[in-house]
Amino acid sequence: MPALSYRMLNIGGLPAGLLGLEELFAELYDAGYGPADENLHKALIAGVKKHNFIPAPALPEYGRALCMEYARYCRQKRSGKAAAARDYGTWRGYPREQIPWFPTIAPELCNDCGACLDTCAREVFERDENGHVWVAEPFLCLVGCCFCKSVCEPKAIHLPGQEILKNYREKM
Ligand code: SF4
Ligand code: SF4
Structure with a gap:
């Protein structure tokens, strides 16, 4: 099998x-x-x-x-696009999916303005069929980046603190 x-x-x-x-x-x-x-x-x-x-x-x-x-x-x-599993690569030698760095959106604060979607160059955000913005690809997020958070006027985006990254030492 x-x-x-x-x-x-x-x-x-x-x-x-x-x-x-x-x-x-x-x-x-x-x-x-x-x-x-x-x-x-x-x-x-x-x-x-x-x-x-x-x-x-x-x-x-x-x-x-x-x-x-x-x-x-x-x-x-x-749409004819392949819906294949992605390889998210590594960060400091760790599989990217082991690094809990990605945005989350507080739905009660988000007004679906799309500023985060327009700002992020990594295709982390998408709109669903109802027009709501959501975090579709969390592990495409650039570790350590905070761009989207800074453009979100209602402060609906949360990201971890930079200090959590100290737990991941460079793997040789
Ligand atoms: S920038 Fe903030 S309010 Fe606008 S869609 Fe993104 S999360 Fe929602
Ligand atoms: S933190 Fe940066 S890379 Fe990650 S979703 Fe926001 S803008 Fe995109």
Whole structure:
């Protein structure tokens, strides 16, 4: 049996590594699930649980993040863009996905102005089908950068403090 794909998702502002996500998305897409399908949420959670542990209190956040990611997958498929797992590279010798440096957006403060999206050169932000800005690719974020935070007038963007980076010494 081929090895399952592995990728990180931004679940409620925290990185979570998931096995088999690409295979699950492809299976649901081929089965005709659209982003607005009423059974999508249940199918995603059941599919992810086959290979991953989801703590019960985190189920709503997982459901929300998985539905958003699946909607993005469908957009990419329909536009003909390959929805392939990305290689995020390394930082100071550590896999990029191990560095918890990326923006999170406080939805109650964000007015979807798009300033962060226009400022970031790394395609970290996207708009969903309802026009809401979200952090679609957290691990494309440049470690140590704070640009988007400085242009967000309602102060909806949070980033970690620079001091956390001291925990990651250069790997030889
Ligand atoms: S700049 Fe701030 S308010 Fe504007 S879309 Fe980005 S997060 Fe939302
Ligand atoms: S911190 Fe910099 S690289 Fe990261 S999302 Fe914001 S603007 Fe983009």
